[in-house]
Amino acid sequence: MQRIDTLLSHVWMVRAFLKHSPEAEEDEELCEVHRTLYDYMLALGGPLKERNAAAYLAQARKKLSKLRKARDDFAALQPQVSTHTNFQMANASLTAAVDEIARVLVAAERDEARQSAISKD
Template sequence: MSLSKAQAVERSQIILSHAWMVRTFVKHSEEVEDFPELSHIVRAVFDACRALETRVDDPDAYLKMLRKKISKLRKATDQFAIDAPEASLHTNFEQAVISMKACTKALEELLEQVE
């Protein structure tokens, strides 16, 4: 299935809203004080979302920026999957890892489907 660029931007924004909620959870968790490496996912999501939000009305520029940001987001997600269990085995952190993996994978797949 192929997506128009406008559809890809719309779906990407929805996916990133989920990543933003993970960011907010981690940023405000008590564990981040003892495990500052958790801040990497916070910064990666913030960076991607802020870079993309200024391009929502220009699908070409948005998708170009998403292609630039996706590898950094993937690396941060992969590291978060390693760091989160060190910080806490609580279900909230387990679910946050699952959510970030799903968001990153969905964004990568979305980029493959754009016309």
């Protein structure tokens, strides 16, 4: 839970950058990317506040496909929107953070399965 929340700080910065960029005012698809990033983080806020790791991880898994789609959409849009270094770095940062979140979720699922198998023995 803590590792994902740390990674979400990168997602938040990309979201803030996109939201406040003049380019986003002109591009509805780009607006949809920053809205999706916000929705993902908002969905995890309650379980994080309650320190409910099981609910947090379940929600993170449930919404991961939308987060990945936002990553992919931004990667496709970015060269068309701007080739400025800030946009390139935002793309790299979002890609790295989302990929690492996915890896953390896979590892957590493996750990949960192992713990379940151990407790059945």
